[in-house]
Amino acid sequence: MTRFNISLQAGVDMVLHALETAWGGELFVPKIPSYKITDVAQAIGPECEHREVGIRPGEKIHEEMITASDSYSTYDLGKYYVILPQVPVWDLEKYISYFNATLVPKGFHYTSDNNPEWETVDSLRALITEHLYPDFKI
Numbered sequence: 001m002t003r004f005n006i007s008l009q010a011g012v013d014m015v016l017h018a019l020e021t022a023w024g025g026e027l028f029v030p031k032i033p034s035y036k037i038t039d040v041a042q043a044i045g046p047e048c049e050h051r052e053v054g055i056r057p058g059e060k061i062h063e064e065m066i067t068a069s070d071s072y073s074t075y076d077l078g079k080y081y082v083i084l085p086q087v088p089v090w091d092l093e094k095y096i097s098y099f100n101a102t103l104v105p106k107g108f109h110y111t112s113d114n115n116p117e118w119e120t121v122d123s124l125r126a127l128i129t130e131h132l133y134p135d136f137k138i
Contacts, residue, residue: 001037001055002062002112005119006030007127014080023095025085029065029074034112035119043124066110074108075101081110 010030018028041050055061066074066081073084077099088095095101119127 001059002034003037004032004063004065004112004115005035005127006032017080021099023088023090025088027083029081029083029110031079031081031117033117033119034115035124039119039121039124042121043128062111062113064109064111066104066108068107068109071104071106071108074104075099076104077101
């Protein structure tokens with residue numbers, strides 16, 4: 001199982017970015033790292049026994065932030081993806097030019113298992129330590 005990981009600061013930064021740059025109707029999606037659930041368990045308790053218990057009812061195996069059907073209106077803005085409204089009320093070509101936006105390939109989907117950026121056991125452990133003990137340096 002995999003999930004996306006976003007820090008509080010990255011979430012705030014994305015909201016501020018959206019407030020400053022949105023033209024209306026866009027959905028901003030951050031480019032953030034993924035992690036394996038088993039890596040979190042290893043980062044927290046490396047000496048503990050870890051046994052798989054299976055998937056619980058309704059539980060997703062991977063998170064999906066952009067579906068393949070969204071690819072027709074999804075653009076890469078660099079730090080973020082943006083899913084544009086099907087019928088924008090503003091000039092699409094001006095938007096693309098202004099933000100240097102690039103249409104993602106047809107069928108593109110952004111899921112936690114196909115993400116190129118990954119947290120490791122060590123990076124997760126550092127994030128957890130930083131969160132719990134902000135003055136502690138590893």
